[in-house]
Amino acid sequence: MTGSPHEVQYVTIHGHRRAFVKAGSGPVILLMHGLGCDHTTWEPVIDTLSRRYTVIAPDLLGHGASDKPRADYSVGGYANGMRDLLTVLGYDKATVIGHSFGGGVAMQFAYQFPERTERLVLVASGGLGPEVTPAIRAITTPGFEQLMAVLTLPGLRHAGVAGLRALSRSPLPAARDLDEVATIFDSFKDPAARHAIRHVVRAVVDWRGQIITMSDRAYLTQAMPMCVIWGRDDQVLPVRHANNAARVAPKARVEVISNAGHFPHKDHPHRFAKVVNEFIRSTQPATYSRTRFRSLLRTGHDAAPLASVTDITSA
Structure with missing residues (x-):
């Protein structure tokens, strides 16, 4: 990957060195990149977001400057790694933002650690349909x-x-x-x-496509603010997966950005940062309730309002 204008820091967790950048101050945003990328995919938006938030953008294990050991590369394993990174850095909660494969990790993180997830933002995310580029x-x-x-x-x-x-x-x-x-x-x-x-x-x-899915657990987002952002010209994961999110994620905000592909945060960084900032400012952080979570798990998905899909025409 290309060099980063932000200082790359390192921390060793479970014997493996993990790279990350940290910028800004305020409420914490955790940015998780997609397959084969690293934290530099977020460079176009880090400075803008860091004006209001503490931005933490790691290189996931096996990517970028982080170690690439023989290890657990499941979405659950990655979610555990992100929990441990936040813990070592001294942060209890975050708004979790994941792109592509990182979106699958973000969903898993929110499911495994709802008490540590304030909001969930999925960017052209995996886990919303089986289709994927060959x-x-x-x-x-x-x-x-x-x-x-x-x-x-x-x-x-x-x-x-x-x-x-x-x-x-x-x-x-x-x-x-x-x-x-x-x-x-x-x-x-x-x-x-x-x-x-x-x-x-x-x-x-x-060989049939994506294995992971959030559709069977999407009802749990009733207890957590959620935003889905997609590029209309995405050739990696089809934009119709945003409609899948609108169907299965109650109360989620879904934004489709015109004239953008699989990396809307790079195609239109100012527009992307504006959407994220407005979403955070207009929602209250999730407050974990074991009683409510238990009730949701017991009753399963019930009738809930569908998300609204908004097209954003980028300048």
């Missing part, structure tokens, strides 16, 4: 690591990265995210990164 499903196939070892040899890698970045400058909406894809592809030159990514994907995707 490029991600391909990571689960035999021979992926060997193929990437060849494709990321210096000459081929440089040509591939240059080609993807050139295509990303075309006016085609389908090419919008290729610059970020080029950065992810370049990271695969590290054998440890390839190995970790394959384990991550196999934990959440099989």
Whole structure:
């Protein structure tokens, strides 16, 4: 990944070094990146958000400058890791924001640790439908690591990265995210990164698509403010998954940003930060009640108002 203008700090938890950046002061926001990315995917919004909040943006285990051990790369394992990171840093609660795979981790974090989750923001998130780009499903196939070892040899890698970045400058909406894809592809030159990514994907995707889902537990969001943000031109996870969120997540706010792809926080950072800030300012932090949580678990999903879907036309 590219260098970060913010100081990268490190903490060792359970014997593994974890990288993160921290900026600002105020209520805590935890930003979790997607598959193959690192904290730098949030750079366009960190400074804006840090004017009002304490922003913590880690490199998930197996990504970026964090260690890439043989370890538990399940969404539950990642949620535990984020709890431990917040604990070591001295924070009890946070508004949890997750992009793509990080959205799946955010959902799991909110489910496992509702007492530590003030709000939940899902950005082009996994876990809202089975469909996923074939490029991600391909990571689960035999021979992926060997193929990437060849494709990321210096000459081929440089040509591939240059080609993807050139295509990303075309006016085609389908090419919008290729610059970020080029950065992810370049990271695969590290054998440890390839190995970790394959384990991550196999934990959440099989040949039919995504395995993880929030649909069977979405009713629990009645007790927690939730916002879903999507780019209308997303080619990785289809924008119709935002409609799935509107159907299954009672009272959630759903925003679809026009002229944006799988990385709306990069395509329109000021608009994204405005949506997040307005969501936080207009909602009260969730207050965990064991009695209420027990009641929800016992009764299951009941009739509740559907979320409203808002299209945002970006300037």
